[in-house]
């Protein structure tokens with residue numbers, strides 16, 4: 001294109017992606033907030049509400065980076081547990097807590113009722129920043145941090161209730177392999193959920209978004225992180241990712257059922273979901 005982007009040969013893509021996230025790790029959260037004007041938070045909140053996980057859910061968050069999805073998942077589970085206990089006590093006013101607790105296993109009585117989130121990312125720097133951040137905020141229970149490749153996940157078959165990947169799949173070299181791996185590690189009945197940049201369906205917004213992406217993002221990258229190239233990569237990778245319908249078909253090709261998607265912010269991002277039967 002006239003923007004002068006080069007295409008990266010496939011065998012080099014993995015290395016390039018690794019270098020990009022290694023170099024942005026420390027500034028990753030600040031950059032997300034400033035480049036999206038904080039909107040990435042709303043998209044991630046929407047994503048977790050849409051997941052609507054129940055206490056006990058075993059989550060695998062791939063390309064989990066600094067833990068934003070796992071963090072929201074844990075908060076959601078905590079809130080669900082509060083609600084459950086409040087309703088229990090309301091409906092069984094004459095029962096004591098020990099009466100109520102008899103109907104739950106030990107795990108279910110813990111603050112997360114047995115829920116766990118595994119954050120898996122290929123980049124150790126991103127994981128380290130995320131783990132430190134969440135520990136500082138008092139989140140360590142129920143979380144584990146695992147270095148691993150989305151294309152070759154270090155987990156057994158049929159292990160998780162939910163697989164998430166947020167702003168991650170466009171960075172993977174072979175998307176089809178990552179989708180196959182998602183299918184493999186999910187339990188039958190498990191759910192696949194992906195949050196990713198997609199194709200804007202409003203012409204005016206599309207025009208503004210283009211201007212913003214190509215003219216503003218790399219400049220912000222240079223100013224805030226001293227790193228023009230990484231943020232140029234970001235914009236390129238968004239442009240190359242398949243549009244909503246095409247990505248939906250790829251998910252179906254990996255074996256998922258009931259695949260659908262929701263556009264957020266006129267398709268700036270889309271949430272795809274599907275089930276393993």
Ligand code: SAM
Nearest residue numbers: 021063064065121122123126149150166167171
């Ligand atoms: N999910 C986080 C979020 O929403 O803030 C982080 C998204 S960040 C844009 C993309 C992440 O994908 C990076 O942390 C990067 O290391 C990771 N990644 C890239 N290729 C990967 C792969 N093949 N397997 C696992 N993670 C990968």
